[in-house]
Amino acid sequence: MRAAEPSDVVGCEACDLSTGRVHPPGGRIFETSAWLVEHCVGPMGLGALIVKPRRHVTHVAELSDDEADELGPLLKRASKIAGDLVGAEQVYNCLWSHAGGRPVHLHYVVQPVTDDQMTRHGSHGPLLQVAMFVNDEPPPADVVERIADRARALFREPPTAP
């Protein structure tokens, strides 16, 4: 068994963004007692949300029971909101959290995928994600700020039944 990791790691991108050492694009969008939601840094498209634990955790298997209990409902809600933000055809939920082949602060990428993106890149699924990373075109900061504001407003509304 690995030694327990500290709950905040300076130099961990996720922790640095969570604690304000680095400002996330669009700011914090939503929070629960154990989880934070921000707009994705990088080229995964407009409306792509990051869902990550407040605590520095690098393996899903090491989430506390409380963290695990909050996760399902939050991913469901974040997926609905991310999809509504851009009129997505599908919303991917991915967790790779493996930087340079090493486990890093786990974070789900809740990625809304539109018909336009699939047409533009000629692919879907993991190949679409690869194409987006190769193109490396993060959305402009001012556009991310606006969509983060819309996401915050949607999270303030009571969750709706499916």
Ligand SMILES: [Zn+2]
């Ligand atoms: Zn961290």
